[in-house]
Amino acid sequence: MAEMLAFDALSAGYGNAVVLDRLSFSLNEGQSLAVLGRNGVGKTTLLETLMGHTRVMSGEIRWRGQPITRLAPHQRVRAGLGWVPQEREVFPSLTVEENLLVVARRGPWNLRRVYALFPRLQERRGNYGNQLSGGEQQMLAIGRALMTNPRLLLLDEPMEGLAPIIVEELARAIRALGEREGLACIVVEQHPVLALSMTNRAIVLERGTLVHSGDSAGLAEDTALLHRLLGVGIEEDLEVAAA
Numbered sequence: 292m293a294e295m296l297a298f299d300a301l302s303a304g305y306g307n308a309v310v311l312d313r314l315s316f317s318l319n320e321g322q323s324l325a326v327l328g329r330n331g332v333g334k335t336t337l338l339e340t341l342m343g344h345t346r347v348m349s350g351e352i353r354w355r356g357q358p359i360t361r362l363a364p365h366q367r368v369r370a371g372l373g374w375v376p377q378e379r380e381v382f383p384s385l386t387v388e389e390n391l392l393v394v395a396r397r398g399p400w401n402l403r404r405v406y407a408l409f410p411r412l413q414e415r416r417g418n419y420g421n422q423l424s425g426g427e428q429q430m431l432a433i434g435r436a437l438m439t440n441p442r443l444l445l446l447d448e449p450m451e452g453l454a455p456i457i458v459e460e461l462a463r464a465i466r467a468l469g470e471r472e473g474l475a476c477i478v479v480e481q482h483p484v485l486a487l488s489m490t491n492r493a494i495v496l497e498r499g500t501l502v503h504s505g506d507s508a509g510l511a512e513d514t515a516l517l518h519r520l521l522g523v524g525i526e527e528d529l530e531v532a533a534a
């Protein structure tokens with residue numbers, strides 16, 4: 292299978308602070324990736340670096356065979372990276388439909404298909420961004436990224452602060468994107484079991500370095516390894532995943 296994305300000995304951070312330290316991993320076409328690790332290890336920084344929002348000190352990022360390390364963020368969107376930021380960043384004074392249309396780019400994804408994926412957005416199409424619940428805002432943030440017609444979706448803690456029933460609905464939608472549409476994603480998640488259930492591959496970071504790389508199903512089954520890598524909180528997480 293062809294390589295889709297690779298970080299090659301990449302060091303990046305903010306100002307003089309190095310957060311990602313010679314990080315290397317790769318992902319093949321169509322594969323989804325869970326990025327796991329305790330608080331503050333650099334998971335969000337990895338996504339921000341992929342989008343071109345941090346300072347790269349050394350190393351290279353390759354996207355579909357081309358180096359993109361020096362590209363501006365908008366050029367990376369054009370190259371097929373779809374960004375769903377942690378803060379969702381829905382435009383509050385635009386309607387749901389306007390939020391979707393304002394970023395639309397030519398390709399297979401359009402309003403009709405986004406509404407088919409999230410029927411609730413169609414029901415709320417005339418509501419303003421600031422009238423939506425947290426779950427609806429997250430659907431809109433994902434829908435908006437889809438309207439840019441990406442080849443890879445970057446999701447930063449998409450389930451944060453959402454009710455379990457909405458978490459399940461979103462997880463189902465994200466899995467369906469991978470399985471039915473062949474649209475891969477990189478998910479940063481606080482709940483490892485949930486993240487592993489939505490992806491094929493997983494990496495675990497510790498202080499900006501890679502401490503584990505493997506397939507998601509294998510890691511999900513290895514409770515002892517999960518404990519060792521991620522520490523406390525796994526039992527809680529199993530409960531979230533089972534809810």
Ligand SMILES: Nc1ncnc2c1ncn2[C@@H]1O[C@H](COP(=O)(O)OP(=O)(O)OP(=O)(O)O)[C@@H](O)[C@H]1O
Nearest residue numbers: 305308310328329330331332333334335336337479
């Ligand atoms: N804009 C910034 N400027 C300077 N330092 C930052 C900035 N954003 C994050 N950092 C630092 O980079 C390190 C990694 O943060 P990051 O948010 O990537 O971790 P994380 O694994 O996503 O954490 P969490 O799970 O808490 O969201 C932290 O030490 C953090 O303080």
